[in-house]
Amino acid sequence: MMADVMVRIGQGVDVHPFSADDRRRLVLGGVRIPDEPALDGHSDADVILHATVDALLGAAGLGDIGTLFGSDEPEYAGADSQVFLAGALSQVAGQGWQVANLDLTLIGKRPRIGPYRDRICASVATLLGVKSEQVNVKATTTDKLGFTGRGEGLACMAVVLLTSAQTH
Numbered sequence: 001m002m003a004d005v006m007v008r009i010g011q012g013v014d015v016h017p018f019s020a021d022d023r024r025r026l027v028l029g030g031v032r033i034p035d036e037p038a039l040d041g042h043s044d045a046d047v048i049l050h051a052t053v054d055a056l057l058g059a060a061g062l063g064d065i066g067t068l069f070g071s072d073e074p075e076y077a078g079a080d081s082q083v084f085l086a087g088a089l090s091q092v093a094g095q096g097w098q099v100a101n102l103d104l105t106l107i108g109k110r111p112r113i114g115p116y117r118d119r120i121c122a123s124v125a126t127l128l129g130v131k132s133e134q135v136n137v138k139a140t141t142t143d144k145l146g147f148t149g150r151g152e153g154l155a156c157m158a159v160v161l162l163t164s165a166q167t168h
């Protein structure tokens with residue numbers, strides 16, 4: 001019996017502006033970041049989880065976060081984006097895929113991600129059901145260039161590799 005391991009790669013990109021609403025809280029990768037401006041959006045605007053969802057769906061050929069969850073749906077107003085990740089993951093896993101690794105790049109002037117890197121890594125890994133070593137979180141400031149460099153918002157890029165072991 002032969003085992004063919006198939007691999008699929010997916011990319012996700014998400015952007016949110018900072019919010020003027022001081023009732024909102026900054027959430028990155030499912031981790032609350034205190035004392036920093038929050039991001040604006042229909043849900044909790046967790047830019048890391050949104051990019052991750054799109055990377056997962058892209059790798060599995062399942063569309064994107066908007067088609068799956070509807071960015072204007074009233075039920076998702078203020079939603080915890082962990083719901084989106086769980087939904088996407090169950091669809092991806094349902095097709096026999098598992099996450100090999102996830103590489104995340106947060107793009108923005110602030111917040112400084114260093115103090116939260118390990119917690120974000122652990123949080124995203126837990127949500128994906130993988131080990132922390134399978135998730136990498138890095139950040140870049142774009143040297144004051146563009147909307148991210150001016151601190152107007154945050155962007156995140158995610159690349160995920162899925163593997164599937166099928167026997168013949």
Ligand SMILES: [Zn+2]
Nearest residue numbers: 014015047050
């Ligand atoms: Zn988003």
